[in-house]
Amino acid sequence: MGQVKRFCLFFFVIGLVALTSCGSGRKRLNIDTSKITIPEIKVHRYDIDLFRIRQSQLQQGLEALKPEYRFFLGTDLGDPGKLA
Numbered sequence: 001m002g003q004v005k006r007f008c009l010f011f012f013v014i015g016l017v018a019l020t021s022c023g024s025g026r027k028r029l030n031i032d033t034s035k036i037t038i039p040e041i042k043v044h045r046y047d048i049d050l051f052r053i054r055q056s057q058l059q060q061g062l063e064a065l066k067p068e069y070r071f072f073l074g075t076d077l078g079d080p081g082k083l084a
Helices: 002-022 046-051 055-065
Strands: none
């Protein structure tokens, strides 16, 4: 019976420590964010623009996307050997 009491006392102490350590009356951070400016973010959706191209006009559509998506379309689109 002594082990059961120790076991219960151990979990009671652990629970008490956990409950008292979670909440503090102090303010965490008091930072003035009124002077911070956040630039506008523009998201370029390559996937949406790519799937809007008709299959019959694939070459022309990819050429039209090339200026905006140079990272994806940096190769010569006219040479099929360079696309692979």
